[in-house]
Amino acid sequence: MIARRQRAGGWPIAAVLVVVAILLYMIRLALLPFVLGVIVGFVSDPLIRRVQARTGWRRGAVAAVLYLMLLALIAGAGYGLGRVALGDASQLVANGPKMIHRLLEEVLGKQGIELFGQKLTADMLSGEIMNGARNMLGFGIVAQVGTLVVEVVVGAFLTLVLIPYFMVSGPSLARGAVWLIPPERRASVEHLLPRIVPVLRRYLIGVVAVVCYTAVAAWIGYGAIFHLPHAILLSIVVGLLEMIPAIGPLASGLLVAIAALQEHELTTTILLVAYAIALRLSIDNLVGPLVLGQAVKVHPVVVIFCFVAGAILFGVIGLLLAVPVAACIRIILTEYYAEPVAGGAAPARQG
Secondary structure (H helix, E strand, O other): OOOOOOOOOHHHHHHHHHHHHHHHHHOHHHOHHHHHHHHHHHHHHHHHHHHHHHHOOOHHHHHHHHHHHHHHHHHHHHHHHHHHHHHHHHHHHHHHHHHHHHHHHHHHOOOOEEEOOEEEOHHHHHHHHHHHHHHHOOHHHHHHHHHHHHHHHHHHHHHHHHHHHHHHHHHHHHHHHHHOOOHHHHHHHHHHHHHHHHHHHHHHHHHHHHHHHHHHHHHHHHHHHOOOOOHHHHHHHHHHHOOOOOHHHHHHHHHHHHHHHOOOOHHHHHHHHHHHHHHHHHHHHHHHHHHHHHHHOOOHHHHHHHHHHHHHHHOHHHHHHHHHHHHHHHHHHHHHHHOOOOOOOOOOOOO
């Protein structure tokens, strides 16, 4: 007699999900390359299918062509950004003490000011600042920076290795993930997928809209108003960095700070920093929650809460996946609560 397996109940599935969530939390720092690979594969899948339908090529050939185009785009952007960034960084290192002295002189005046019985001058404060910077740049800081650079390089290399796998094998990997679900529950999951996938695609379109808003608003400020050098490139980079949670805004803020330090007037520097802060606040508290919330039909307050909770629990990964996960949970709960309770009476119709 062949033994039959038992149906998977709700509590065992819940226990498995909890264990999986704990394991993912423990390895959250190593998940970012895989998440980025999944996102690229998910975004490129419709384009790959369309090219396949028109050309008759195999999926691997189409994915290879698109991947090479992506590498060329990354290499070109990296080369252009690297040239500008290295030039600005070398200029900042060479002229940094003079810039700090000039800004302090504009604030304190050439004669300095008296504060609590002590004479404060630009020469004295700039010297203290430079000495403090030299003391901070000890072996520990250099080692931490070196470790961070190595982690970023390894993560970027791993991401570039994983992307073609997800572009080519994305559909089969998705089918394998569905196969892990107990057979008696696969139908409900397959029923929900056509509702979840469009929401995720709308969310990605919303991310693109936020990137475009950031780039345009940055160009208006940095180019049209303040006339910064390389304003177009700076605006594009600031916009693209919006796709990288936490690290992206920090890097864009650093780029703007470097540009602000190179200004010759204190008033212009203050206004430039104020504009960058206002742009950051408008993205985090207005445009981002409204656009992304509308894309996934989630209230802006819930979007902000998801960002905060995701950042606290999973860091960068949490920021990246907070809103899509919230949207999926909303769809699942909507579908689950729409079903009548087993053994209960049918709800009375409203007359």
